[in-house]
Amino acid sequence: xxxxxxxxxxxxxxxxxxxxxxxxxxxxxxxxxxxxxxxxxxxxxxxxxxxxxxxxxxxxxxxxxxxxxxxxxxxxxxxxxxxxxxxxxxxxxxxxxxxxxxxxxxxxxxxxxxxxxxxxxxxxxxxxxxxxxxxxxxxxxxxxxxxxxxxxxxxxxxxxxxxxxxxxxxxxxxxxxxxxxxxxxxxxxxxxxxxxxxxxxxxxxxxxxxxxxxxxxxxxxxxxxxxxxxxxxxxxxxxxxxxxxxxxxxxxxxxxxxxxxxxxxxxxxxxxxxxxxxxxxxxxxxxxxxxxxxxxxxxxxxxxxxxxxxxxx
Ligand SMILES: [Zn+2]
Numbered sequence: 001x002x003x004x005x006x007x008x009x010x011x012x013x014x015x016x017x018x019x020x021x022x023x024x025x026x027x028x029x030x031x032x033x034x035x036x037x038x039x040x041x042x043x044x045x046x047x048x049x050x051x052x053x054x055x056x057x058x059x060x061x062x063x064x065x066x067x068x069x070x071x072x073x074x075x076x077x078x079x080x081x082x083x084x085x086x087x088x089x090x091x092x093x094x095x096x097x098x099x100x101x102x103x104x105x106x107x108x109x110x111x112x113x114x115x116x117x118x119x120x121x122x123x124x125x126x127x128x129x130x131x132x133x134x135x136x137x138x139x140x141x142x143x144x145x146x147x148x149x150x151x152x153x154x155x156x157x158x159x160x161x162x163x164x165x166x167x168x169x170x171x172x173x174x175x176x177x178x179x180x181x182x183x184x185x186x187x188x189x190x191x192x193x194x195x196x197x198x199x200x201x202x203x204x205x206x207x208x209x210x211x212x213x214x215x216x217x218x219x220x221x222x223x224x225x226x227x228x229x230x231x232x233x234x235x236x237x238x239x240x241x242x243x244x245x246x247x248x249x250x251x252x253x254x255x256x257x258x259x260x261x262x263x264x265x266x267x268x269x270x271x272x273x274x275x276x277x278x279x280x281x282x283x284x285x286x287x288x289x290x291x292x293x294x295x296x297x298x299x300x301x302x303x304x305x306x307x308x309x310x311x312x313x
Contacts, residue, residue, distance in 0.1 A: 003052040005060070008221055011035040012166070015056045017045035019076075021123045023281035026178070028076050031168055031215055032057060038145045040067035041084065042161055042168040043077045043217060047125035050083035065091045067136065067144060071170025071217055072158040073099035075113050075124040082106075082128025092136035094148070099157030103130045151206065153199030154189045160206055167211035167225060172202045174232040175218040175289070177278065185274030186228065187290060188236055189218075194296030196240055203233045235271050242268060243297045258291035261298075265290070 004016040013032040018025055030053055031042040039062055045053055057065075065088045070078045073095065081103055085093055095103060102109040106127040113121035141148070146163035151172035161168040171189040179185055190199065207229050214225030222228050242265065266272050278286060 001052065003049070003056040005056055006220075012215075012221075013060065014215075014220065015045075015053055017049035017053060019046050019048050019123050019125075021120055021285075023279070023283075023285035025279075025282070026220075027218055027282075027285070029219060032060065032062070033163070034060060034062055035145070038066040040065060040069055040146075042069045042215070043071055043170070044068065044080040044084050045077070046075050046079035046123075047083060047127050048079070048123060050080035053080060054084070054087050064088065067092055067094050067140075067146075069094040069146070069159070069161055069168075070096075070099065070103075071160065071168065071172075072096065072155045073102045073109065074155060075109070075117075075121065075127065077170070077217060078103060079124050079127050082130050085130055085134050086128065091134070092140045093130055093134050094136045094141065094144070094159075096150070096157035096159050100132075100135055102157075103127065104132050104135075105129060149202075149205050149209070151202035153195070153202045154191070158202070160202075162209045162211060165211050166213040166215065167206060167209055168215045168217075169206055169229075170217040172199075173206055173214060173216065173229050174235070176216050176220070176222065176228065177218070177274070177282075177286075178220045179274045179277050181274070181277060183274040183277060184271055185278065185286075186232060186235065186271040187286070188232075188239060188293045188297075189289070190236070190239075190293040190296035190300075192292075192296045192299045194293075194300045196236060196297075196300055199236060200233060203229055203236075207233075231271060235269065238269060239265065239293075239297055240301070243294070244301055246298060246301070255291070258294045258298075259287070261294045262287060262290045265294070 006014040015030045017028045028045050030044050068091050110126050146161050149160040151158050151160045154171035160172050175189050176186045212225045214222045
């Protein structure tokens, strides 16, 4: 199926990628910057949607890429990198150094994805390896039309990409889904192992760019980027306060435990207000991600109780 393409200004496109998973519509995408001076991708989506992505890029009249950038090495963002690099040979692949081993030899990442995501992982499809010589060199990065911001938190190998007042945040600014109304649905993307201070510093690094145009990894663009990031920062502190009352005990990794907290957070966190406006199958998907984010927080808070000093990653 052909990918939907949203155009945001003359040079900025969001190519919507829809893997064959229930509720995964309007959730995964690749950003294409097709300027007069340089053309590059930010994230490529999973391997299973490599063909519609390549078709969409070609249909936009793009026949070369100057960079293929990856915000982080999760299958829904980086899975198609090997396919894209083969389609556009010689294009430097930009990836966090901690993530490079995973794209050069993706077998362990693939096995891990199958183990943690099961059917969803299978629907993303296996990544093709990237030749080490395709990874962007320091001099290629030095002349790039964007800056890389080291923004760990959602994953230890996470970059945000900043260019001309526009910020590609990956998942360092949370996940924000467009709604049919003015309401908001913004949630933490804090799976285990999560470290609050690491994520807060990354948000501060994003805010230091003063970029108002914020392009989310999930999903779409906001023109009030600084406000969104400030609200997300507060949200992480609010979750910390709410979840801190939980005393370490048995069953904390059970599905019921996480779901109970998700229900409480849906009732108390104003930034989750828009949840009820999501389609039923999207709510199912989001509840799973919310549970995982709760588990990240609970694990972090438990680690603080065990070892209050070494909580920085
Ligand atoms: Zn993601």
